[in-house]
Amino acid sequence: MAGHSRLAFLDRGLLAVSRLLKDTYVQWDLSSKKGLFQCFDPRLKLLFLIFFAVAISLKRDLFSEIVVMVMLLGFSLLSRLPLVAVYSRTIALGFVFGVLVSFPSACNVIVPGTVVFPLVTLTGSHDLLFYHIPRTIGFTREGLQLVALLSLRVVNSLTLCTLVLYTTPFPDLIKALRLFHLPSVVILIITLFHKYVFILACSLEEMHLSMKSRLMSSFTSAGARTWATDRMAYIYRKTHRTCEDVFGGMLSRGFTGEVRLTESAPLSRLNWIAGSALLALWFIVILL
Amino acid sequence: MADILRLENITYRYHNMIPALDNVSLSVQRGERLAVIGSNGCGKSTLLHIMNALIFPQSGEVYLEGQQATEKRLKEKAFVHFFRQRMGYLFQDPDVQLFCPTVFDELLFGPLQLGLTQEESTARVLEIMAMLQMENLKDRPSYMLSGGEKKRVALGAVLTMNPDILLLDEPGNGLDPRSYSLLVELMVALSEAGKTIIVATHDLSLIGELGCRVVVLSEQHRVEKTGSAEEIIGDEELLLRVNLIHEHVHYHGSSVHRHVHSHYLFHRHNHKESCEE
Known part of the structure; x- marks a missing residue:
């Protein structure tokens, strides 16, 4: 199976593209469900995201982070998100960026403190450059608390983003950016960028499948690289041509350099009530 | 009847080298149905691009309601407004025409650029959505639509601008039979409502169904013949020569x-x- 193994890097790359496409469909599907957060206005959710991201970063105690975690779990449940899929991803990333990155700081060589899990006992303490190596090396209570805090922050931040992303159709989220007075033309550029990433990803997947369907003998590594490079060039040319065509499409529909997009509708009463409740929750978390 | 659109001696070469149109002249009357037919690469889409002033010919003139459309004049705000309001273009590939976040925004884009108020634009959009039976697509992004739905939305986006002239580039491409017959019915209805319809196609059944005047472009990028749909469809020798039958x-x-x-x-x-x- 030499041919198969030599195509592995292409397959892996294309697998990532397929995941991107699948995620887009999953996101659309989940955001169309009837759930708590799906009822809220995207602008409200954007503000919720920003306010709570700040709160998560500011809090320095485990209890507050646990409260936020429980709150986000509740919101995810009420928004009918698939908890296993959401939390398996956020916890895995929390483990990598929270536990693994900060784990050395649990040791008293990095952060001094009360040793709760001794690892090694030396004959005496030593000083090496700016490190103080104590006689007993081990995990400290302060260090472990720090690791837990950082891990919870990562998990909470990711859950927060996932909650907002999975309950809001992406186009609505882009439109909600107008809350920050982003010019309409910037909104249009972000929309186009997102749309064409999706369309080009579809093209890429189809090209790969068509190549596979015609492949009868093993593909050399050099051949695979040549194919990948050639397709990259093709995608580049296609992007360039599409860019010109889209500009033509915009011109034909009255674009003159200034863009007028739909004005945002005022927030409904339900959203004002929900916004007030979320703000109250935010104050509680901050005051904890 | 007065000419609404007139093209005189249009010659266009891509990159000043590759010929696309060679000395093409034609005129279209208000309310007329005109089909430009020819084999692949004969210059049909280029001709529509020139009619819509998206590209400008190396030689020749384009007149809309007697006013010449030049690159310089298309930079004047008043003329752009006059020109774009009167002409709507349905592209062959709807993906290049759909660039707004959702279908609703897509349909609103044209009227808003024309300076209509939000209320007027919304009313127009709702009317078109009902006409094209696409209320269920309102909040969908364009990349989540099927090929036929994209085409319908692209057509809706043109119709919300309420243009006098509709330029349709291969409108039947990629449509299933039901969507195709809906499109033909719609084109007939628009024509009956007084719209001028210009179709670029190599679909001979479409010109038969529309019963329109036909301009045949040759593979040498020239006007080979102009005549009624029956006359052109009946001329097998001509159709063989321009590579529309084989x-x-x-x-x-x-x-x-x-x-x-x-x-x-x-x-x-x-x-x-x-x-x-």
Whole structure:
């Protein structure tokens, strides 16, 4: 199976593209469900995201982070998100960026403190450059608390983003950016960028499948690289041509350099009530 | 009737080298149905681009309601407004025409650029959505639509601008039979409402159904012939010459048949005469 193994890097790359496409469909599907957060206005959710991201970063105690975690779990449940899929991803990333990155700081060589899990006992303490190596090396209570805090922050931040992303159709989220007075033309550029990433990803997947369907003998590594490079060039040319065509499409529909997009509708009463409740929750978390 | 659109001696070469149109002249009357037909690469889409002033010819002139559309004039705000309001263009590939976050925004884009208020634009959009039966697509992003739905939205986006002239580039491409017949019905209804319809196609059945005047472009990028749909469809020699129909060989049981054939309209042949056992 030499041919198969030599195509592995292409397959892996294309697998990532397929995941991107699948995620887009999953996101659309989940955001169309009837759930708590799906009822809220995207602008409200954007503000919720920003306010709570700040709160998560500011809090320095485990209890507050646990409260936020429980709150986000509740919101995810009420928004009918698939908890296993959401939390398996956020916890895995929390483990990598929270536990693994900060784990050395649990040791008293990095952060001094009360040793709760001794690892090694030396004959005496030593000083090496700016490190103080104590006689007993081990995990400290302060260090472990720090690791837990950082891990919870990562998990909470990711859950927060996932909650907002999975309950809001992406186009609505882009439109909600107008809350920050982003010019309409910037909104249009972000929309186009997102749309064409999706369309080009579809093209890429189809090209790969068509190549596979015609492949009868093993593909050399050099051949695979040549194919990948050639397709990259093709995608580049296609992007360039599409860019010109889209500009033509915009011109034909009255674009003159200034863009007028739909004005945002005022927030409904339900959203004002929900916004007030979320703000109250935010104050509680901050005051904890 | 007065000419609403007139093209005089249009010559266009891509990158000043590759010929796309060679000395093409034609005029379109208000409310007329006109089809530009020809084989792939004969310059149909280029001609529509020039009519819509998206590209400008190396030589020749384009007049809309008697006013010449030049690159310089298209930079004047008042003229752009005049020009774009009167002409709507349905692109062959709807993906290049759909660039707004959702279908609703897509339909609103044109009227808003024309300076209509939000209320007026919304009313117009709702009317078009009902007409094209696409209320259920309102909040969908364009990349989550099927090919037929994209085409419908692209057409809706043109119709919300309420143009006098509709330029339709291969409108039937990629449509399933039901969407196709809906499109034809819509084109007939628009024509009856007084719109000028210009279609670029190589679909001979479409020009038959529309019963329009036909301009045939040759593979040399020139106007080969202009005539009624019946006249053009009946001229097999012309259609063979411009590569719209072709010699075709196939089996009927053990009999081999050879006859002229078009994938859209013609499958006419006398089995007894053309049989080769």
